[in-house]
Amino acid sequence: MYYPVKGPFIQRLFRREKLFVHAVDGVSFTLKPGEIFGLVGESGCGKTTTGRAILRLVDPTSGIIKFEGTNITSLKEKQLRPLRTRMQIIFQDPHASLNPAMSIGRAIGHPLKIHGLAWREEDVKKQVLGAMREVGLTPEEQLYDKYPSEVSGGQKQRAVIARAIILKPQLIVADEPVAMLDMSIRAKVLQLMLELKQKHNLTYLFITHDLATAKFLCNRIAIMYLGRIVEIGSARGIYQDPKHPYTQALLRAIPIPDPRKRAPKILPKGEVPDAVYPPAGCRFHPRCPAVLSTCGWEGRDFIDLLDEHLSGSMRAVDDAEALGSIDDWWAKGFAAGRRIGTQDPQRLAEKVKAVLAKATSPMQQAVQSVAVQGESLIVQFRVPEQLKQTVVGDRTVECLLYQ
Amino acid sequence: MGYVHALDDISLDVASGESIGIVGETGSGKSTLGKAVLEILPPRTEVKGSLFFRGEELGQLDKARIRHIRGEEIALIFQDPMTRLNPLMTIEDHFIETIKAHQRVSRHEALARAEAALASMRVPESRIGNYPHEFSGGMRQRIMIALALVLNPSLLVADEPTTSLDVIVEAQILEILEDLKRTYKMSLLLITHNLGIVAEVCDRVAVFYAGKIVEVGSVDDIFTRPVHPYTRLLLQSIIHLDTKELHSIDGVPPDLLSPPTGCRFHPRCPYAQAVCQEKIPPLEQFRKDQLAACHFGKDFL
Numbered sequence: 001m002y003y004p005v006k007g008p009f010i011q012r013l014f015r016r017e018k019l020f021v022h023a024v025d026g027v028s029f030t031l032k033p034g035e036i037f038g039l040v041g042e043s044g045c046g047k048t049t050t051g052r053a054i055l056r057l058v059d060p061t062s063g064i065i066k067f068e069g070t071n072i073t074s075l076k077e078k079q080l081r082p083l084r085t086r087m088q089i090i091f092q093d094p095h096a097s098l099n100p101a102m103s104i105g106r107a108i109g110h111p112l113k114i115h116g117l118a119w120r121e122e123d124v125k126k127q128v129l130g131a132m133r134e135v136g137l138t139p140e141e142q143l144y145d146k147y148p149s150e151v152s153g154g155q156k157q158r159a160v161i162a163r164a165i166i167l168k169p170q171l172i173v174a175d176e177p178v179a180m181l182d183m184s185i186r187a188k189v190l191q192l193m194l195e196l197k198q199k200h201n202l203t204y205l206f207i208t209h210d211l212a213t214a215k216f217l218c219n220r221i222a223i224m225y226l227g228r229i230v231e232i233g234s235a236r237g238i239y240q241d242p243k244h245p246y247t248q249a250l251l252r253a254i255p256i257p258d259p260r261k262r263a264p265k266i267l268p269k270g271e272v273p274d275a276v277y278p279p280a281g282c283r284f285h286p287r288c289p290a291v292l293s294t295c296g297w298e299g300r301d302f303i304d305l306l307d308e309h310l311s312g313s314m315r316a317v318d319d320a321e322a323l324g325s326i327d328d329w330w331a332k333g334f335a336a337g338r339r340i341g342t343q344d345p346q347r348l349a350e351k352v353k354a355v356l357a358k359a360t361s362p363m364q365q366a367v368q369s370v371a372v373q374g375e376s377l378i379v380q381f382r383v384p385e386q387l388k389q390t391v392v393g394d395r396t397v398e399c400l401l402y403q
Numbered sequence: 404m405g406y407v408h409a410l411d412d413i414s415l416d417v418a419s420g421e422s423i424g425i426v427g428e429t430g431s432g433k434s435t436l437g438k439a440v441l442e443i444l445p446p447r448t449e450v451k452g453s454l455f456f457r458g459e460e461l462g463q464l465d466k467a468r469i470r471h472i473r474g475e476e477i478a479l480i481f482q483d484p485m486t487r488l489n490p491l492m493t494i495e496d497h498f499i500e501t502i503k504a505h506q507r508v509s510r511h512e513a514l515a516r517a518e519a520a521l522a523s524m525r526v527p528e529s530r531i532g533n534y535p536h537e538f539s540g541g542m543r544q545r546i547m548i549a550l551a552l553v554l555n556p557s558l559l560v561a562d563e564p565t566t567s568l569d570v571i572v573e574a575q576i577l578e579i580l581e582d583l584k585r586t587y588k589m590s591l592l593l594i595t596h597n598l599g600i601v602a603e604v605c606d607r608v609a610v611f612y613a614g615k616i617v618e619v620g621s622v623d624d625i626f627t628r629p630v631h632p633y634t635r636l637l638l639q640s641i642i643h644l645d646t647k648e649l650h651s652i653d654g655v656p657p658d659l660l661s662p663p664t665g666c667r668f669h670p671r672c673p674y675a676q677a678v679c680q681e682k683i684p685p686l687e688q689f690r691k692d693q694l695a696a697c698h699f700g701k702d703f704l
Binding site (some may be wrong): 042212253254 | 426428429489527528529539540541542560569570571572573574575577596597598599600601602604622623626627635637640641642643644649650651652655656
């Protein structure tokens with residue numbers, strides 16, 4: 001096997017003021033020629049950033065991107081340009097991808113001119129009409145002079161696809177290519193993508209949040225969560241027997257269009273946290289239904305637990321009095337604490353321990369100590385176990401359950 | 404220019420405590436229906452027909468009564484919560500304003516109700532003093548729903564309430580909506596393009612195409628034995644986890660400035676005959692409580 005695109009350990013840190021958004025972190029995968037590789041995850045998981053980094057539309061902070069054996073990570077734009085004809089991208093929003101002042105035909109032929117592959121108008125037009133026929137934009141002669149506002153959403157996306165294939169690329173990054181289209185025409189566009197792949201032996205990096213479409217289309221899939229790949233393997237394997245609790249949760253959450261299959265779902269708590277401060281250890285641990293005591297419990301997890309305890313309908317008045325308001329507490333790394341003030345330190349510590357004991361997660365077992373230090377009471381967590389990528393059958397999973 | 408007939412000859416009823424799904428593609432008129440119920444259609448929209456709420460015809464009522472019904476009895480939630488919450492107001496302000504606009508209660512009482520509504524949506528009450536931008540998308544949508552529910556409406560109109568949310572958060576919110584529906588015996592008019600959601604949440608479903616209802620019936624009937632060709636093809640075109648083969652519907656939805664004659668689906672319908680071009684099919688009963696607008700409906704039973 002040879003590997004046309006390789007990006008081991010793309011560690012990307014975007015500068016934003018003095019903070020970093022950990023958009024994508026430690027992501028590594030290889031695309032095989034002619035395969036459809038799915039990058040699946042919720043919004044903000046870094047799937048789009050990864051796709052763009054592969055095409056060098058954004059520059060990774062660190063890591064390597066290889067395309068057809070060439071390390072393209074630090075190529076200059078001029079050196080990159082000839083390679084750009086071999087890798088193309090299709091964006092989610094066909095309305096935004098087409099210049100409203102450029103006719104469909106001219107838009108599709110534009111890349112030929114940019115790359116100097118055809119100069120004479122009639123050569124360009126001939127190739128454009130060919131590409132239009134290929135993507136089903138017919139009658140092509142009539143549509144050639146139409147403007148994006150004059151055609152339907154499905155036709156626009158076909159034009160975007162035609163523009164991508166006119167350079168005869170090897171790799172196409174397709175970022176949610178059908179998400180904006182109506183259900184009744186989605187299948188048509190996907191079918192077209194499959195036909196083009198067969199015909200031109202294309203390789204697709206298919207970026208989507210839709211697990212059902214990914215299942216239908218992809219050979220292999222990587223599930224991303226908050227900038228990391230949590231599970232990667234054959235599409236069939238992942239759907240038959242998902243390993244990572246996040247993958248399991250995603251599959252369970254999909255609404256099933258069959259009222260006979262209505263069933264209560266076990267869902268993870270809360271939402272995807274802020275990527276500026278990703279959780280310690282496994283980034284999914286605060287929401288994970290299968291979480292262990294070693295997954296990465298830290299100070300702010302205790303604050304969340306305390307908040308829940310203090311605002312729940314079961315709250316006891318003397319708890320609120322003893323533990324104080326949530327604003328009295330701070331969290332830093334693996335510790336959380338508050339100034340004791342006028343409280344009885346012993347009573348405070350006992351209350352804290354009682355709150356921990358009531359946690360439904362194994363957070364309590366992760367606590368190293370609840371102790372008075374100077375004028376504060378500190379809850380100190382143990383350092384979590386180092387998370388490693390583990391091979392489980394045909395899959396690579398990043399989860400302590402399998403380590 | 405002429406008029407766009409966004410909705411044409413629509414008749415629909417929602418029973419107390421029932422949830423009905425309104426499904427259709429872009430331009431089918433489903434959102435227009437939701438706006439018509441709340442009378443928030445764009446200015447200069449021409450509306451004909453009547454709207455009854457618990458036996459009262461809304462067009463015949465005085466302003467105060469309408470204000471009561473449209474403010475308290477019928478509530479609305481939109482797709483994008485961020486554009487509906489005022490960025491300069493805390494969540495508490497939003498609640499106080501909503502409650503005080505309709506009911507004479509003390510601030511203390513209003514606050515207590517706000518906290519209860521937030522708790523029912525599982526939003527920590529400790530965050531009531533925060534501003535909208537301090538919440539995540541899912542939390543904002545929960546707040547919007549809590550705000551809609553705080554006056555105990557008997558009908559909730561939800562226009563794509565979970566479309567901008569991730570699949571897990573969407574499932575969380577749908578679960579809460581179902582709980583609320585059961586607890587408060589509230590009716591729900593759920594407008595969505597996602598048939599999976601309808602199958603999971605609704606009792607009945609109305610399928611819209613190009614401004615008309617093409618089929619209406621119980622969720623079980625519509626999903627397992629649809630009559631109208633559009634319903635059948637739409638259901639087949641959903642890509643779900645068991646999809647083995649891709650299906651789509653030829654053509655595109657029509658331009659409503661000049662809709663097709665006869666059955667509006669006929670240019671895309673694989674079973675269309677001459678009569679479909681000429682005559683508008685009426686909504687007829689094909690099974691108990693299952694109506695479809697197709698000349699050949701009986702062939703698809």
